[in-house]
Amino acid sequence: MLAIAAAIFMLVPVASAMRVSPMVLEIESRGTNASARIEVQNLNKGNLPFQVRILQIQFGKDGNMTETPADDKFLVFPPQGALPPGGRQVIRLQWVGDAEIATSQAFYVAVEQLPVPLDPVAKDGLGAQVQVLYNMRALLVVAPPDSKPDxxxxxxxxxxxxxxxxxxxxxxxxxxxxxxxxxxxxxxxxxxxxxxxxxxxxxxxxxxxxxxxxxxxxxxxxxxxxxxxxxxxxxxxxxxxxxxxxxxxxxxxx
Missing domain, CATH: 2.40.30 (Elongation Factor Tu (Ef-tu); domain 3)
Structure with missing residues (x-):
């Protein structure tokens, strides 16, 4: 099962096994403001293995949104890890895409919980096990320096x-x-x-x-x-x- 915290445009809170903050980040395509940091916290009673993926977001004329993998536009450290109960990890995001982008570009930073091995099902066959994996998404926008909205x-x-x-x-x-x-x-x-x-x-x-x-x-x-x-x-x-x-x-x- 997959539970998604839609913290990007609607910011809908859900109960989860992890917390990601901040949920909205804004950086620039060059200069000292071309990096950001997010923190992942394990709220679970067990270990939390995770990975980080970057997805570019684009809107069509009909308002529908498309996602495209964009890991090559960022240096992410660490790209994956494992947190003990109550543990925290700061993740650094460095823009390595085009320094002279013409307009802002929007991305999801997806922090995805990875599955862990389950205990063997009871020998009588009556047991059943389910893992709930959480995918927390933060909004990250990269903008050209000195640009303005209108x-x-x-x-x-x-x-x-x-x-x-x-x-x-x-x-x-x-x-x-x-x-x-x-x-x-x-x-x-x-x-x-x-x-x-x-x-x-x-x-x-x-x-x-x-x-x-x-x-x-x-x-x-x-x-x-x-x-x-x-x-x-x-x-x-x-x-x-x-x-x-x-x-x-x-x-x-x-």
Whole structure:
């Protein structure tokens, strides 16, 4: 069985046998800021063997995400190890890819628990053993030095949508009254849009003025980091009810 902590864009916490921190890292493609460190902690009662893999993330026009192995773009030390109960290991990540990348590039740092030999099954054949292996993924973004994001709302409207089910939960059948926001980034650097507060202004279904302020903490729960790629778009849906069919204005609050 495989349990995945989706700590990349939605930051969904799950009970696990290990902890990885931080879950979001930002570095640059050259200079003194071209490296990062993450720490792996064993929360299990037994030994924790693990390996580290790097996957590049790219978004298509339809919003779907693809992953491509990218271990050759980083020097990872150590690339694997084994932790005793309660043990910790700091992993160093050094960018060795193109120093002159044109735009930000996003990656998963996947820390994967490795299987260990199991005790023999009982001779009567009635015994059964299952290993639960955990795969913790952190978001690592490499950006060109001196680059900047340039994000603006491309579309903001009321929408009824089906919220995604939480890991391990049954799929929700109820529709959510909310707001769909498409953000366009015309800069060469990525943006983490849950670092800001969002102010939504428009009219409710009766034509009356309606304003809703969404805090960074609320945004993290709804959309995770709010990552918007450079020279690209991303669409988010927020559980903010009450707006009518007219366009909604979005501003960002520092």
């Amino acid at each position: 994000v603006s709302p491309a579309s903001v409207r009321q929408v009824n949508y089906q919220p995604p089910a939480l890991p391990g939960a049954a799929e929700s059948l109820s529709m959510q009254d909310g707001v769909e926001v498409t953000l366009r980034n015309e800069g060469r650097r990525h943006a983490m849009m849950s670092n800001f507060g969002w102010r939504l202004e428009g009219k409710d279904r009766d034509g009356k003025y309606l304003r809703v302020d969404v805090s960074p903490d609320e945004l993290i729960k709804a959309i995770g980091t709010g990552y918007v790629p450079p020279l690209g778009e991303r669409t988010f849906r927020l559980p903010v009810p009450g707006f009518g069919p007219e366009p909604v204005k979005l501003t960002f609050i520092q």
